[in-house]
Amino acid sequence: MLVALSSAGCGLRLDTAPPEAPNPDPAEELRQEAAARTATLAATVGGVTDPEDGAAVLERVAVHADVHLDALGGVWVAWPGGAPEGATPPPPPPTAPVDDPSAADVVELLATGASEAREAAVAAPTEDLAVLLASVSLSRSRGAADLATAVGAPPVEPAAAPMNRDTLLARGVDGPTVQVLDQARYAYEAVAARTSEVSRESAKARADHLQLLVDVAIEAGAPDARLGVYSLPGADEEAGLNAEQAAAVRAETLLLEHWLFSLGRADADLRPALLDAAAAAAARILEWGGTLPALPGLPRD
Numbered sequence: 001m002l003v004a005l006s007s008a009g010c011g012l013r014l015d016t017a018p019p020e021a022p023n024p025d026p027a028e029e030l031r032q033e034a035a036a037r038t039a040t041l042a043a044t045v046g047g048v049t050d051p052e053d054g055a056a057v058l059e060r061v062a063v064h065a066d067v068h069l070d071a072l073g074g075v076w077v078a079w080p081g082g083a084p085e086g087a088t089p090p091p092p093p094p095t096a097p098v099d100d101p102s103a104a105d106v107v108e109l110l111a112t113g114a115s116e117a118r119e120a121a122v123a124a125p126t127e128d129l130a131v132l133l134a135s136v137s138l139s140r141s142r143g144a145a146d147l148a149t150a151v152g153a154p155p156v157e158p159a160a161a162p163m164n165r166d167t168l169l170a171r172g173v174d175g176p177t178v179q180v181l182d183q184a185r186y187a188y189e190a191v192a193a194r195t196s197e198v199s200r201e202s203a204k205a206r207a208d209h210l211q212l213l214v215d216v217a218i219e220a221g222a223p224d225a226r227l228g229v230y231s232l233p234g235a236d237e238e239a240g241l242n243a244e245q246a247a248a249v250r251a252e253t254l255l256l257e258h259w260l261f262s263l264g265r266a267d268a269d270l271r272p273a274l275l276d277a278a279a280a281a282a283a284r285i286l287e288w289g290g291t292l293p294a295l296p297g298l299p300r301d
Contacts, residue, residue, distance in 0.1 A: 054150035
């Protein structure tokens with residue numbers, strides 16, 4: 001604070017220093033970087049004109065980018081109405097779109113953005129931000145893969161790996177996890193009993209894997225929270241799914257949500273494996289004819 005003589009005489013006038021923009025903490029830095037990259041992606045997608053292929057995928061990517069930007073809270077700007085007199089606003093984060101972008105440019109931005117969101121999810125210091133960034137990473141990975149296929153770009157393979165024994169034990173076993181795994185196992189056994197040969201083999205293998213994880217959890221001391229019977233969904237005519245497809249999609253959705261929930265509460269060294277397990281569940285949702293929302297694994301409004 002500065003003290004100066006008043007021009008009116010011997011009185012004193014207190015002059016305060018100009019205001020400064022607040023310094024972001026680590027969580028805000030990650031959030032702001034993610035929001036800026038999302039704004040860049042949204043602006044670039046909007047600049048693609050007359051795509052020969054992939055128009056429907058580009059439209060979906062644009063919608064999802066808007067949802068991501070809203071969920072991230074938008075790009076923060078100090079004093080959006082203008083800086084106070086004497087204050088120096090910090091430089092805004094770069095959000096300029098790619099010049100004259102093509103669909104291939106969007107594929108590259110999606111793939112890079114998925115990797116960056118994944119790294120940020122692993123490093124995020126808060127649970128909610130870690131889960132949100134992990135979901136954004138899953139969405140962008142799928143968008144990159146779908147768009148690359150649609151426009152004939154080099155294929156993009158999202159990182160994914162099923163939950164395994166070591167990761168499950170490192171996460172820690174509990175009653176809710178046992179029940180989620182067992183409910184998914186029950187659904188797949190029902191699917192295997194009702195479907196054709198190819199689908200039956202896939203469903204049976206998935207049921208066996210989930211049963212193994214249930215056994216591992218209980219042997220490690222988790223409460224036996226299994227139920228004798230679980231409800232199964234019927235056909236979803238709006239989504240174009242028969243009862244077996246709907247059951248598999250629901251089972252994988254439960255697993256996807258549970259692994260993302262777990263990721264937010266896990267240490268950084270365990271988060272990549274949990275994100276891979278969530279990605280594997282997301283891939284199976286698509287294999288069974290389901291779709292992924294803009295923020296996979298998060299509750300829908």
